[in-house]
Structure formats: C-alpha cells, structure tokens
Amino acid sequence: MADMAFSGPEPDLQDLLAARPQLQMHAQDGLCLEGVALNAVADEYGTPIWVYGAGTMRARFAALRDAFKAEAVPMHIHYAVKANDHLAILNLFREQGAGADVVSIGEFRRAGLAGITARDIVYSGVGKSEAELEAALAAGIGQINTESAEEIEMISAIASRLGVVANIALRMNPDVDAGTHAKITTGLAENKFGIAAADIPALYARAASLPGVRAAGIAMHIGSQILSTTPYRLAYEKGATMVRALREAGQNVEVLDIGGGLGIGYQDEPGLNPAAFAATVRQATQGLGVKLMMEPGRYLTGPAGILLASVILRKQAGKRFLVLDAAMNELMRPAMYEAWHGILPVDASAFHAPATPADVVGPICESADVFAKDRALPDLRPGARLGLLDAGAYGAVMSSAYNARPRPAAVLVDQGGFALITRRQEPEALWEGEMIPVPGGA
Ligand SMILES: Cc1ncc(COP(=O)(O)O)c(C=O)c1O
CATH class of the missing domain: 3.20.20.10 (Alanine racemase)
Structure with a gap:
C-alpha cells in the first residue's frame, strides 16, 4: 500500500509542474524553485543537495493561520519539529509566530537554539x-x-x-x-x-x-x-x-x-x-x-523541499535504470512507506523531450533503494540533474549515513537568492568519535 490512495494514471511532467506554484520551468535556466535556478545551486554546491523554499513555507504557514482567522478560531500553531528540524527552518517558523512540538530533548534543544522559548514548546x-x-x-x-x-x-x-x-x-x-x-x-x-x-x-x-x-x-x-x-x-x-x-x-x-x-x-x-x-x-x-x-509538520514543509540529484549512469538491463547520486539513505520515504515522489528533470530541453519508462534508483546495495518504478522520464545522460519533489518533510530528518555516505548539503532559497544552511559532511566526520580498542584494554 502506498502512503496515499492514488487512482488513475500517474501525472506527467507537465501535470507535476502545473500543480506546484513554487516551481517554474525556464527555457534557459531550467527548473527553478521560487524563481531560483536549481542548476545555479548545484553548480555552486554540487549534488545530492536539499533545497528548501522559504517563501513556500511562509505562504503555507500564512494559509493555515488565515484559514483559522477566517473562521474566527484563535489557533496556536506549534510546528512539529520532527518533519524538518533544520535550525533555519525552525527560525523561519518562529518568525511567523509558531511555537514548536518536539518529541525528544534533542528537538527541544534545536527549537531553543532557533529562539523558540521553552514556554512555547510542547513535548x-x-x-x-x-x-x-x-x-x-x-x-x-x-x-x-x-x-x-x-x-x-x-x-x-x-x-x-x-x-x-x-x-x-x-x-x-x-x-x-x-x-x-x-x-x-x-x-x-x-x-x-x-x-x-x-x-x-x-x-x-x-x-x-x-x-x-x-x-x-x-x-x-x-x-x-x-x-x-x-x-x-x-x-x-x-x-x-x-x-x-x-x-x-x-x-x-x-x-x-x-x-x-x-x-x-x-x-x-x-x-x-x-x-x-x-x-x-x-x-x-x-x-x-x-x-x-x-x-x-508535513503541511508546512513538505512541498517546500527538493532533493536535487544527478544521474550517475544509465543502465539497460531488461529495463531502463537511471542510477542517481542520491539514495534511500537520503530520502527514505519511498523505501519505508512506498511513497510516491514526483521527479522532474532540471534542464528545460529534457523536460520537453519524449518520455519513456525508467526505474529511478540509488547506488545502495538494497533492492529497496528505488525512488520510482516505471516512471515516464526523458533519456537523461550521466550528469543530468533531477529534482525529487515534496521532500521537505520527513526527508533529511530521516536520513542516515548508510554505506558511509556523507550527509548532503542544504540550501535555503529566499527572495530570489540562496544561502547554504548545512555544509556537506566531510567523509572524515563519518568516523569521528569512533575508536579501535587496544587489545587487552588500555
Ligand atoms: C504527536 C505528533 N504531532 C504532530 C505530528 C506531525 O504530523 P504531520 O507532519 O503529519 O503534520 C506528528 C507526526 O507524526 C506527531 O506524532
């Protein structure tokens, strides 16, 4: 069972784009989030990378707040930190007037670091x-x-x-x-x-x-x-x-x-x-x-996030596989919940090219490391970039370093520009804190 009950044919690339006002396809710049070219983000910081749209999160918060205002229902919104616990995102919701909902002392401390006072936190x-x-x-x-x-x-x-x-x-x-x-x-x-x-x-x-x-x-x-x-x-x-x-x-x-x-x-x-x-x-x-x-949680951050990835190679083995540099350790939801995520090519020429079915997979040694099966996509060459959509909630927070894969960087898009909000993890950080015991004890 997928995590939503879908009926009817899968949407094509045009449908996916049309349903998301936060995304635009520009003839020259390719796929943009809130007007910022994803190619520019990837050129500067590489892939895989999380890209979040601040304007989208603010707009969704405002839509929820205004819906309650229209009903004359005073509502105290406590953002569920578990959906996306990035300090920059917690800070953004604090600025909008949100408190926080946490489920661990780690989340409680994150909320505090983002300036949310303890009395505005629910545990x-x-x-x-x-x-x-x-x-x-x-x-x-x-x-x-x-x-x-x-x-x-x-x-x-x-x-x-x-x-x-x-x-x-x-x-x-x-x-x-x-x-x-x-x-x-x-x-x-x-x-x-x-x-x-x-x-x-x-x-x-x-x-x-x-x-x-x-x-x-x-x-x-x-x-x-x-x-x-x-x-x-x-x-x-x-x-x-x-x-x-x-x-x-x-x-x-x-x-x-x-x-x-x-x-x-x-x-x-x-x-x-x-x-x-x-x-x-x-x-x-x-x-x-x-x-x-x-x-x-998800309502506020899900549509604002993209996991931006590149094709490592195309593999033809009975069916067509696109092997990405992103994997299930970054975005767990397809493997864990059989979740469906939209996938869009970043280049406009690819977006408009004829599409045929392909399995979109990561390089991890697990048969669950599949982002999409039989997805209609154009013929994407190695190096071509793809956006995995609606990855802003239960994405980075659920990721692991399985297969000794350093955690990706993250970028916040805001008012036409973008800023790095997480540095890409250095490989050395993966074994920081580990020790090989001396035989017989030390
Ligand atoms: C107690 C509690 N509150 C809030 C949430 C946030 O849920 P959602 O992201 O679906 O809004 C969760 C998530 O499962 C939860 O367990």
Whole structure:
C-alpha cells in the first residue's frame, strides 16, 4: 500500500509542474524553485543537495493561520519539529509566530537554539526518558502531552523534586481510522499511541490530584498525510465530548491540542484544504471555551523541499535504470512507506523531450533503494540533474549515513537568492568519535 490512495494514471511532467506554484520551468535556466535556478545551486554546491523554499513555507504557514482567522478560531500553531528540524527552518517558523512540538530533548534543544522559548514548546511522544523530562521541566517547558499513567507519575515525581509545576495534556486515542498508510496512522485503538477514551476520566482525576502536575487538557493526533476532513471531524467531536465530560465531572480543562497530520499532494491532487480543515475544527469545537493548539509538520514543509540529484549512469538491463547520486539513505520515504515522489528533470530541453519508462534508483546495495518504478522520464545522460519533489518533510530528518555516505548539503532559497544552511559532511566526520580498542584494554 502506498502512503496515499492514488487512482488513475500517474501525472506527467507537465501535470507535476502545473500543480506546484513554487516551481517554474525556464527555457534557459531550467527548473527553478521560487524563481531560483536549481542548476545555479548545484553548480555552486554540487549534488545530492536539499533545497528548501522559504517563501513556500511562509505562504503555507500564512494559509493555515488565515484559514483559522477566517473562521474566527484563535489557533496556536506549534510546528512539529520532527518533519524538518533544520535550525533555519525552525527560525523561519518562529518568525511567523509558531511555537514548536518536539518529541525528544534533542528537538527541544534545536527549537531553543532557533529562539523558540521553552514556554512555547510542547513535548509529545510515547516514551520520554527521565533525563529528558527533567531537562525539559528544568528549562520551563510549556506543556507535556502524555500518553500513559506511568509517565504521569514520572512527571509528578520529577516536577516535585525540581519544585516546578508541569502543565500536562492527556493524549486521547479517539479510535478513528485516518485512512492513511498503516505506518503513519496513530489514532486507532490498536496503535501504541495515546490513552483509550474510557481510561481518560480516571487518569485525568489522578493527574489533577498529583503534586507537581497541572492537568491542563486533552491532546490528539490521529496520523499523518490525512487528505480528508472526515476522520478529523470524528476525532475532534470525540475530543469535544471528552472535554465536556471531564468538566461535568468537575475537572478543569483549558486546552485542546488537535495534533497535526494535514496531508499534501504528492502527485497532482490537492492536499488537505486549510479552509475546510479550519471549518471542521470550528464546527467540532464551537462553544467549548478551550485554548486550541495544533502541531502541523508535513503541511508546512513538505512541498517546500527538493532533493536535487544527478544521474550517475544509465543502465539497460531488461529495463531502463537511471542510477542517481542520491539514495534511500537520503530520502527514505519511498523505501519505508512506498511513497510516491514526483521527479522532474532540471534542464528545460529534457523536460520537453519524449518520455519513456525508467526505474529511478540509488547506488545502495538494497533492492529497496528505488525512488520510482516505471516512471515516464526523458533519456537523461550521466550528469543530468533531477529534482525529487515534496521532500521537505520527513526527508533529511530521516536520513542516515548508510554505506558511509556523507550527509548532503542544504540550501535555503529566499527572495530570489540562496544561502547554504548545512555544509556537506566531510567523509572524515563519518568516523569521528569512533575508536579501535587496544587489545587487552588500555
Ligand atoms: C504527536 C505528533 N504531532 C504532530 C505530528 C506531525 O504530523 P504531520 O507532519 O503529519 O503534520 C506528528 C507526526 O507524526 C506527531 O506524532
């Protein structure tokens, strides 16, 4: 199962381009992101390389913010750092007024380095270590979304020891099928995430009675790459029902964190419409009188990123293979989720040339190292450049150095120019910190 339910023929190169206002094909300069030629980026910094469009991220943030404004719903947006944790990108969202949603102390520290204050950070995740909780609480974290009775007790003990009070939200598992890939659905009863609705009232009461803990509300996150408002409506209605039930039981409920998961178009289909999403949220939470928070990741960064690669060689072995200098260790999603990513040639002449099916692969010794199968592409020569589209979320963050491949550089395109935001890793950095033990010990 692919991570989206596609029907009908795959879009051709023209369709892919037409569906992405952030991309342009210029006769001379070739493929451009926000008006910046990808050839210029590759000429300066080589390939493979991540290229991110700042204007696209700002525009997507504004679209989401404005959709809630139009519904007169005050919404606190906490960018989900896991989608793309680059300091430059965290800084960009901070400038737009976002807080952060983190799932480790490493992400918490990244958010801090980008200037996001601890009180604007929410700490999510099914398992936080004692050391992580202690560091976050000592730094004054704004809210901890917790998913188990065991963790609530841990938080209480640590906060009491530190002499602080932790704002916590209980993550409710609404048992709703988000209709997404099995590996990114999180809101079903069978998933490891959240607390069953039936267990929330007792746990909430327990949390409210513990020292060092302030039970502030309910959190939810039902999965990722969700393209329909229906599962959201079902989940949020259950969330609102829970808020009312808790209040009727005498509990104080101030916060409803509705999570993230908003899907994007990986082919030429529209992503989740922010206006429709905001209307769904308003309808489900009307009159609830809670502070609403959300945690979008992919929606904000996915379409803004390109993994720019070059063809190493063409191989004809029964079928046509294009072997790239990028591989599954950089962009894991096709291997991990059978995800479909658009691929566009960078040169205009190639873009307009006749296309025939080819498998686009990386050079790694894994049969899963395939970006696309039977993809209609022109005859691209060694050295020709290609853009793997919509790679701004769950791309670089999931990459590894498998096969001793140094991590690529990254560039941020902004206002017609571009700046290096990550240097290409030196090969020597791959074995930095490793030691060969002296026989018999040292
Ligand atoms: C708790 C939580 N919040 C937010 C997100 C962000 O999801 P997305 O990038 O799909 O918006 C995730 C990702 O799985 C998550 O686990």
